Amino acid sequence: MARFTQTETRRQHHPQQPQPAHSSLVFTGPGAPPTQQPLLLIPHQRQYPQITFPKPMNGSEPISIHPESGNMKDQDAIKLFIGQIPRNLEEKDLKPLFEQFGKIHELTVLKDRYTGMHKGCAFLTYCARESAIKAQNALHEQKTLPGMTRPIQVKPADSESRGEDRKLFVGMLNKQQTEEDVYRLFEPYGVIEECTVLRGPDGNSKGCAFVKFSTHTEAQSAISALHGSQTMPGASSSLVVKFADTDKERTIRRMQQMVGQFGIFNPAIALPFSTYSSYAHALMQQQAAIMAASHGGYLTPSVAFPATQIHQMGALNINSLPPTTMTPVSGLSSPPANITTSGVPSIVTPIVNGFTGIPHQPNGHPAVETVYTNGLPPYSTQSPTAADTLQQAFTGVQQYTAIYPATTLTPIGQTLPQPPQVIQQQQQREGPEGCNLFIYHLPQEFGDNELMQMFLPFGTVISSKVFMDRATNQSKCFGFVSFDNPASAQAAIQAMNGFQIGMKRLKVQLKRPKDASRPY
DNA sequence: TTGTATT
Numbered sequence: 001m002a003r004f005t006q007t008e009t010r011r012q013h014h015p016q017q018p019q020p021a022h023s024s025l026v027f028t029g030p031g032a033p034p035t036q037q038p039l040l041l042i043p044h045q046r047q048y049p050q051i052t053f054p055k056p057m058n059g060s061e062p063i064s065i066h067p068e069s070g071n072m073k074d075q076d077a078i079k080l081f082i083g084q085i086p087r088n089l090e091e092k093d094l095k096p097l098f099e100q101f102g103k104i105h106e107l108t109v110l111k112d113r114y115t116g117m118h119k120g121c122a123f124l125t126y127c128a129r130e131s132a133i134k135a136q137n138a139l140h141e142q143k144t145l146p147g148m149t150r151p152i153q154v155k156p157a158d159s160e161s162r163g164e165d166r167k168l169f170v171g172m173l174n175k176q177q178t179e180e181d182v183y184r185l186f187e188p189y190g191v192i193e194e195c196t197v198l199r200g201p202d203g204n205s206k207g208c209a210f211v212k213f214s215t216h217t218e219a220q221s222a223i224s225a226l227h228g229s230q231t232m233p234g235a236s237s238s239l240v241v242k243f244a245d246t247d248k249e250r251t252i253r254r255m256q257q258m259v260g261q262f263g264i265f266n267p268a269i270a271l272p273f274s275t276y277s278s279y280a281h282a283l284m285q286q287q288a289a290i291m292a293a294s295h296g297g298y299l300t301p302s303v304a305f306p307a308t309q310i311h312q313m314g315a316l317n318i319n320s321l322p323p324t325t326m327t328p329v330s331g332l333s334s335p336p337a338n339i340t341t342s343g344v345p346s347i348v349t350p351i352v353n354g355f356t357g358i359p360h361q362p363n364g365h366p367a368v369e370t371v372y373t374n375g376l377p378p379y380s381t382q383s384p385t386a387a388d389t390l391q392q393a394f395t396g397v398q399q400y401t402a403i404y405p406a407t408t409l410t411p412i413g414q415t416l417p418q419p420p421q422v423i424q425q426q427q428q429r430e431g432p433e434g435c436n437l438f439i440y441h442l443p444q445e446f447g448d449n450e451l452m453q454m455f456l457p458f459g460t461v462i463s464s465k466v467f468m469d470r471a472t473n474q475s476k477c478f479g480f481v482s483f484d485n486p487a488s489a490q491a492a493i494q495a496m497n498g499f500q501i502g503m504k505r506l507k508v509q510l511k512r513p514k515d516a517s518r519p520y
Numbered sequence: 521t522t523g524t525a526t527t
Contacts, residue, residue: 169526196527208525237524245526253526429523438522465523480523512522 071127073105076216078132079160080124083153085109086145087118098124101138102131123157129215132156166219167212171240173197174232175205182209189225190218207235210244219243228471240470429463431482435489436511439496440478441504442466447475455481458495459488480511 085094091107098104105127110119126132140154170182183195194212197205213219227241245253430436442451452464466479483489489510497508 171525173525198525198527206525210527236522240524250526436523440521463523467522468524470524476521478521482523507521509522 071103071105073125073127074129076129076165077105077125077127078129079157080126080132080136080154081157082122082124083120084145084148084150085120085122085152086147087120088147089145090118091122094122094124098126098135101126101135103127121153124154165243166214166216167194167210167244168219168222169240169242169244170209170211171207171242172232172235172237173205173207173209173239174234175207176234177205177209177232179209182211185226186211186213186222189222190214208240236467237470429465429480429482430511431462431484431489432486434486434510435462435483437481437483437489437492438478438507438509438511439481440507441501442475442477442479442506443501443504444475444477446477446479448479451479451481455483455492455496458483458492460484 082094082098089109091109094109095104095107098107103126105125107122107124109122111117112119124132124135126135136154136156138154139152141151144151168186170186173182177197179195179197182197183192186192186195191214192211193214194210196211197209198207199205211219211222213222223241223243226239228238231238437455439451446454446466448464448466451466452461455461455464460483461481462484463482464479467476468474469476481492483492493508493510496506499506499508
């Protein structure tokens with residue numbers, strides 16, 4: 001049994017056969033059939049479709065020979081590119097050469113769109129996929145047609161999938177599983193040409209792999225048999241087996257990721273109706289109220305603003321979803337008396353148009369009093385612990401708002417200037433030790449962005465991730481938030497752990513260290 | 521109920 005290195009790609013190996021020593025194909029002239037010498041199959045080591053070739057198509061307009069009647073091609077037929085063809089050979093001249101490998105569905109010599117000039121290459125599709133493979137094995141780089149200096153090229157056209165139609169992405173593997181383990185798992189379903197476990201720079205498995213079968217059908221049968229069929233030890237969900245992304249899909253996904261990253265930071269452009277701007281406005285407005293109060297000469301109990309701050313967060317209306325009542329409750333060793341502890345949802349601030357409906361008083365201050373629904377005055381006594389806690393939370397807000405010194409007093413409805421630059425490395429999802437939070441009991445509707453927005457007030461969020469159930473595409477109601485510093489994480493825990501949203505209370509705690517979750 | 525990944 002072959003040994004596998006960590007990065008080795010396993011391929012199907014064909015026994016090598018000696019190369020027949022027969023002469024090159026000779027054409028006696030235009031229109032003449034090739035010599036009747038039988039072409040032998042010449043297996044070569046390079047397996048379809050790993051060979052690349054520059055695109056030959058610019059400005060050409062293919063002319064098809066008339067397809068024969070009853071020449072239906074296979075579903076999985078391969079369109080071949082034929083290169084290094086003498087320019088005096090037309091379809092009828094080439095046909096005999098290729099027919100010996102099977103019935104031809106279509107053969108097209110490429111010609112210049114305007115001049116009609118023969119471009120020295122062609123497209124060829126056999127009715128049967130197998131014929132194409134045979135022709136490629138027999139001819140590609142094996143023969144040189146008369147008058148040419150380079151051997152004939154016979155290989156899948158660039159327009160053909162590069163193997164994605166039989167290449168599988170395998171997810172939710174155990175990170176201990178090797179190429180060989182994966183190979184064994186997929187072996188029963190067909191001939192495996194490649195099997196690669198994805199690994200990080202440190203050589204550790206990313207818990208996923210690519211497996212390439214020799215045919216689409218085999219790949220499909222592996223999906224049917226294995227997808228969701230089992231859960232690997234230590235994996236958080238059942239095995240994922242699906243066709244790998246095509247290049248196009250990969251590009252689209254990358255773009256979507258970009259939008260996800262930039263969108264939340266440039267809400268005016270990407271998410272005009274999102275929570276972000278209204279939420280930020282609320283925060284800034286809060287800040288404005290504080291400043292106004294300070295300048296107004298009366299002392300402001302420092303604990304009051306954080307409390308109202310959090311209550312205003314209760315007015316969050318994420319992406320126009322139905323408003324959910326959010327109430328800070330626990331997470332405070334001694335909850336403030338004027339904040340709901342009764343278990344009855346207390347809030348609150350009316351929501352109009354996704355948040356900007358915070359009531360305002362003629363003096364321009366937010367009507368923060370509206371959040372106190374238990375009959376206590378807004379600035380009533382609070383325990384020192386609660387004060388500390390909320391102050392910490394508020395520190396995060398201050399850090400946040402400090403990014404926009406010039407916009408602190410921005411009135412509602414005005415566009416945010418320069419959003420903060422939050423750098424997120426795609427591959428680095430975790431922050432430093434002590435900066436990563438695990439959040440449970442998230443609202444069903446929350447996605448990555450909503451989660452991030454909820455925690456932005458406490459610092460720079462470098463990553464947020466809500467877990468989704470792949471089968472239902474529903475949130476699993478838990479996720480992660482990573483900050484760039486532990487203080488922000490602590491502030492977020494203090495303020496948001498126990499935060500009531502609807503009937504649930506958030507659980508916000510430091511993410512468990514990696515080794516703590518290992519079952520073995 | 522603890523990072524869901526695409527060479």
